[in-house]
Amino acid sequence: MEIKTVDLTKIYSVGSSTITAVDKVSFEVNEARFIAIVGPSGSGKSTLLNLVGLNDYPTLGKVFIDNADASLLSNSKRRKIRLFRMGFVFQTFNLLPTLTALENVELPMSLADKPPKKQREKALGLLETVGLGKRLFHRPKELSMGEMQRVAIARALANNPEIIIADEPTGELDSKTSKEIIALLFDINRKEKATVVVATHDEKVVDVADAIYSIQDGNLRLESQR
Amino acid sequence: MCIIGVALATTFAVAVGAATMRYTTVIKEMNVLFSGQIMVVSKDAIVIQAIPIGGGMLPQNYTEKRIQNVTGAEKIVPILFVTPLGIGQIIQPVPVNFSMGIPVEYWQLILGPTPLRGKAGHFPTNESSNEVVVGPSLADQYNWTVGLPITVMGHELEIVGILDTKLALLSRCVLMPLRLAQELYNYRDSINIITVKPIQGFSQKNLTDTMENQLPYINALTEDERNDMIQPVLAQVETWNTGIQTVIFLMSLILVMTVTVMSVSERRRDFATLDAMGAPLSYVFRVVIFETSLIGVLGGILGIAFGSLAALVLASLYTNIPLAMFFPTFYEIIPPFYMLEIFLAVVFVCCLGGIIPAINATRMRIAEVLRAEY
Numbered sequence: 356m357e358i359k360t361v362d363l364t365k366i367y368s369v370g371s372s373t374i375t376a377v378d379k380v381s382f383e384v385n386e387a388r389f390i391a392i393v394g395p396s397g398s399g400k401s402t403l404l405n406l407v408g409l410n411d412y413p414t415l416g417k418v419f420i421d422n423a424d425a426s427l428l429s430n431s432k433r434r435k436i437r438l439f440r441m442g443f444v445f446q447t448f449n450l451l452p453t454l455t456a457l458e459n460v461e462l463p464m465s466l467a468d469k470p471p472k473k474q475r476e477k478a479l480g481l482l483e484t485v486g487l488g489k490r491l492f493h494r495p496k497e498l499s500m501g502e503m504q505r506v507a508i509a510r511a512l513a514n515n516p517e518i519i520i521a522d523e524p525t526g527e528l529d530s531k532t533s534k535e536i537i538a539l540l541f542d543i544n545r546k547e548k549a550t551v552v553v554a555t556h557d558e559k560v561v562d563v564a565d566a567i568y569s570i571q572d573g574n575l576r577l578e579s580q581r
Numbered sequence: 582m583c584i585i586g587v588a589l590a591t592t593f594a595v596a597v598g599a600a601t602m603r604y605t606t607v608i609k610e611m612n613v614l615f616s617g618q619i620m621v622v623s624k625d626a627i628v629i630q631a632i633p634i635g636g637g638m639l640p641q642n643y644t645e646k647r648i649q650n651v652t653g654a655e656k657i658v659p660i661l662f663v664t665p666l667g668i669g670q671i672i673q674p675v676p677v678n679f680s681m682g683i684p685v686e687y688w689q690l691i692l693g694p695t696p697l698r699g700k701a702g703h704f705p706t707n708e709s710s711n712e713v714v715v716g717p718s719l720a721d722q723y724n725w726t727v728g729l730p731i732t733v734m735g736h737e738l739e740i741v742g743i744l745d746t747k748l749a750l751l752s753r754c755v756l757m758p759l760r761l762a763q764e765l766y767n768y769r770d771s772i773n774i775i776t777v778k779p780i781q782g783f784s785q786k787n788l789t790d791t792m793e794n795q796l797p798y799i800n801a802l803t804e805d806e807r808n809d810m811i812q813p814v815l816a817q818v819e820t821w822n823t824g825i826q827t828v829i830f831l832m833s834l835i836l837v838m839t840v841t842v843m844s845v846s847e848r849r850r851d852f853a854t855l856d857a858m859g860a861p862l863s864y865v866f867r868v869v870i871f872e873t874s875l876i877g878v879l880g881g882i883l884g885i886a887f888g889s890l891a892a893l894v895l896a897s898l899y900t901n902i903p904l905a906m907f908f909p910t911f912y913e914i915i916p917p918f919y920m921l922e923i924f925l926a927v928v929f930v931c932c933l934g935g936i937i938p939a940i941n942a943t944r945m946r947i948a949e950v951l952r953a954e955y
Contacts, residue, residue, distance in 0.1 A: 401948075402952075405947070410947040410948050437857065437858065443857050443858065445854070447850075449857075451855075466860045466861070466864060
């Protein structure tokens with residue numbers, strides 16, 4: 356999957372004033388790349404990822420998915436792209452609290468109407484891959500933060516997405532766990548050939564990324580590229 | 582909390598509905614007794630179907646003879662109808678126990694083919710001075726059996742039969758020959774009802790008009806007139822019942838809606854996550870509706886169970902009949918169809934209550950919700 360943005364702008368109105376969270380951002384995300392977007396809190400990282408991940412609509416500018424203008428897509432098509440072609444990892448994991456680790460991973464496959472047997476097999480395999488083969492039936496509150504993020508990553512991989520969008524995936528984790536999560540995402544990028552876009556201010560992500568962008572006051576700049 | 586709320590509302594709906602149904606059923610049953618006949622009572626008596634409430638007594642011989650002379654009157658049956666509180670007093674519309682004195686030759690005319698329980702015993706004869714038959718509910722309550730002596734108004738009577746009937750009115754009745762009833766209650770030559778069967782093809786209305794012209798102290802009512810008298814009462818009871826049920830269901834609707842709106846609001850992040858993962862809108866909608874339906878199912882089952890019990894307790898308190906005696910007639914007091922009706926209504930109302938919260942859940946702006954949660 357190739358994603359391209361052209362003059363992407365998002366302006367929020369707060370009372371009588373406006374905030375430009377993303378300011379005329381144009382960049383491309385090529386297949387199987389590991390991209391890091393770094394910047395301080397409030398710089399516009401999450402807003403940019405939400406726009407790229409079709410979770411939000413830009414105020415100005417466009418997002419192209421495989422050269423198709425996303426703004427012209429129906430709500431249902433945007434949902435289908437998110438479900439079948441994208442995987443999301445959030446800073447606060449966003450696991451459904453009433454479901455077990457296994458059920459959380461099965462959920463995207465269930466939404467995609469995959470047969471229950473295949474859902475179970477795939478979820479078991481993914482949880483094994485992220486090292487949680489023995490925590491299948493634990494609910495999120497019974498897991499550590501690192502384990503929850505692993506479940507979230509397994510969930511993001513459930514429908515074999517072409518791109519994983521991770522918003523501060525190590526933001527809530529200690530240094531050791533952060534390293535493990537970054538290694539896991541890197542592994543997925545290299546082995547599964549899935550594009551990974553990570554918004555972070557974690558230096559360790561920067562070390563493994565193919566391209567590093569910085570964002571400040573909504574302005575994106577390419578810092579380095581391998 | 583929501584389930585308990587719905588259960589309480591359902592309890593109330595079932596109890597009120599069952600009590601109302603029982604009341605209206607008993608009232609409607611009464612008309613079976615004097616179907617096709619004219620009922621003559623004293624001018625100042627109020628008549629609810631077959632029961633005269635209040636009013637004075639009628640002199641039996643004089644009134645009977647005068648009516649016999651009216652053209653069109655075929656069979657004339659004098660009846661003494663006595664409630665525990667006595668003639669002339671306003672009592673509850675449906676008496677709990679009562680005595681009825683009928684000339685023995687007319688019993689079948691009034692009671693129809695009502696048999697005796699277990700085919701044991703017999704109906705009193707003209708010669709009997711102390712023989713009575715009793716309703717099955719009274720017999721069960723007081724463990725009365727055929728051959729047992731009972732004391733009424735200081736007189737020793739003998740039970741010679743137990744009626745085998747499901748009619749609420751007859752099941753709480755002590756039936757005896759008219760003469761015995763008059764002696765027992767000290768109403769010699771007095772009665773409070775005369776039923777008149779018109780000659781076939783003769784207009785009931787003409788007959789009642791003639792009787793009332795000749796006997797200014799009587800009120801002669803055709804079956805239609807009796808129905809007309811009770812219809813507004815029944816309609817009012819039904820209206821009140823419908824009104825109460827509507828209010829109850831509206832309260833349930835508001836309760837379910839409020840609680841679910843709060844619940845959806847508390848789980849904004851979960852719904853936004855589902856949205857972000859690409860869950861179809863119909864899926865999110867179904868999740869919320871399923872939850873509210875489940876509230877309806879659980880609340881409905883609990884409510885119907887408690888409501889049925891409450892209806893029995895109410896019936897017991899109202900009639901002073903022991904609670905245990907209502908269990909065999911449980912499905913008559915709360916018919917299964919009525920339970921199903923209430924259950925479906927509760928589930929429907931809860932589904933309805935889930936619609937607005939479900940729409941809210943599908944309309945979340947993912948980016949805003951997820952950002953706000955950090």
